[in-house]
Amino acid sequence: MTPSGPKNIFDVIIIGGGVVGCGIMRKLTLQGYKALLLERGGDILSGASKANSAILHTGFDAPEASLEHACMQDGYKEFISIREKLGxxxxxxxxxxxxxxxxxxxxxxxxxxxxxxxxxxxxxxxxxxxxxxxxxxxxxxxxxxxxxxxxxxxDPWSSPLAYLSQAVAHGAEYRFHSQVTGGFFSNGLWTLQTPSGIYKAKLVINSAGLYGDIVERICAKPPFTIxxxxxxxxxxxxxxxxxxxxxxxxxxxxxxxxxxxxxxxxxxxxxxxxxxxxxxxxxxxxxxxxxxxxxxxxxxxxxxxxxxxxxxxxxxxxxxTEHKGYQIFPTPGKNWIGVNGIRSTGLTSSLGIANYVHTLIEDHFKTNLFAHVTPVAKEDIIWPVMPNLYEDAPRDYQQPGSGEIFCHCEMVTKREVEAVFSSLVVPQDIGGIRRRTRAMMGRCNGFNCMQRMQQITKGRIANGFHNDKEKE
Structure with a gap:
């Protein structure tokens, strides 16, 4: 799908579907912005976010009075307040x-x-x-x-999935296999070029992770290097x-x-x-x-x-980066916000970073660009519940009618895999299915269930089946 015409001009395009990009999508969509996420991989968490130690940090040892510290503690507090609603x-x-x-x-x-x-x-x-x-x-x-x-x-994988799913439930859009290869700013609008099409927005937020400095060059010379x-x-x-x-x-x-x-x-x-x-x-x-x-x-x-x-x-x-702190800066003259240098604390701080980015928009762009934006009413917020991957909570195979178990190492049912394809955010590579179900992630590393997975996913993944476990 390629936007064309004024009705397909987005308020905000977010580049990068890591945990930070997904957190920002959630925040801005709930604040009423028409948002699009562009991700170069076949699913969210295709880059740095997919492999971490999955710890919710208090910020006890964060740099004092730093932006990282503030975002960690804000993100921690918000995660605790919403996690049960999102499962x-x-x-x-x-x-x-x-x-x-x-x-x-x-x-x-x-x-x-x-x-x-x-x-x-x-x-x-x-x-x-x-x-x-x-x-x-x-x-x-x-x-x-x-x-x-x-x-x-x-859970390092269900959390960002929940953030993007909630945004999509409120009308946000996403495109996978959409690496931003170039762009220009003219007449108050950004035009971004990707393999999946050309997209336009009033504001761009760069949260491209490992490619953050390269993407930042589309706007200006970055003051950092990844x-x-x-x-x-x-x-x-x-x-x-x-x-x-x-x-x-x-x-x-x-x-x-x-x-x-x-x-x-x-x-x-x-x-x-x-x-x-x-x-x-x-x-x-x-x-x-x-x-x-x-x-x-x-x-x-x-x-x-x-x-x-x-x-x-x-x-x-x-x-x-060469700097200890987060590299989050607005460029008001070009309607751009760079969100870079988010290291291992990003899982915790993502919701706090999203709040901080929203504050930057309010301070630098709201009056000129987004006077029309109205937040979603609290009573109208949709709370999609994520599938359970927690070992010590009831799993799908323990529920009535679960049917075939085809990944016996991780006790994953066919019903769980099928549910991925009817979810709010459908992956376009096998890594996304693995992160949503735990299939092929047990002791045999997919040796016993890979063929069955091929049968189930045949024709349903845009780029076909491939085993990307070396990236996991």
């Missing part, structure tokens, strides 16, 4: 920042002080004995920890998730929060991530030597990991 799961794990050396132990009071300055007042330092009461399977080499009660584990930073993860068997009760964090460095151990919504245990600079913006390949080293580090923290098998590995890219 989004949460595990109230808490977190422990564990000291393993005397030098790290000496840093713990500073971490607590910073948390309190960041208004996370329930953070406290605990002794080695208290820590081991919480986490009896930790190595006895642990010296103490900072206890962070409000750090939780969430430097992809790879993080590799090891996923252990579901039986291993009993080994930890909370998110086990290291004392962070200036580059990364370091290697963590935590449970997942899907019932596994993960160890990771690494922090490796690379030039490639598209592919995040795993490396056996690095993964073996990562697992060895995990076993030093939780020795009993040695008894459990690795069932999967994955790698993701973070949108790091």
């Amino acid at each position: 989004l799961p949460l595990i109230k794990t808490a977190a422990h920042v564990v000291a393993w050396t005397r030098e790290e132990l000496d840093k713990l009071p500073g971490i607590v002080a910073k948390a309190h300055k960041n208004k996370v007042l329930d953070v406290k330092q605990i002794s080695r004995e208290e820590l081991l009461l919480h986490e009896p399977n930790l190595s006895d080499k642990a010296l103490g920890a900072v206890h962070v009660p409000g750090e939780f584990v969430i 430097h992809p930073r790879k993080g590799q993860f090891v996923v252990l068997d579901k039986k291993a998730n009993q080994l930890v009760n909370s998110i086990i964090l290291p004392v962070p460095s200036s580059i990364t929060k370091g290697v963590l151990v935590c449970r997942t919504i899907f019932g596994n245990l993960i160890v990771g991530p690494t922090a490796e600079e690379q030039d490639d913006r598209d592919r995040a390949m795993v490396d056996n030597e690095v993964l073996n080293d990562l697992l060895a580090k995990g076993k030093k923290l939780v020795p009993a990991l040695d008894r459990y098998e690795i069932t999967a590995t994955y790698a993701g890219l973070r949108t790091a």
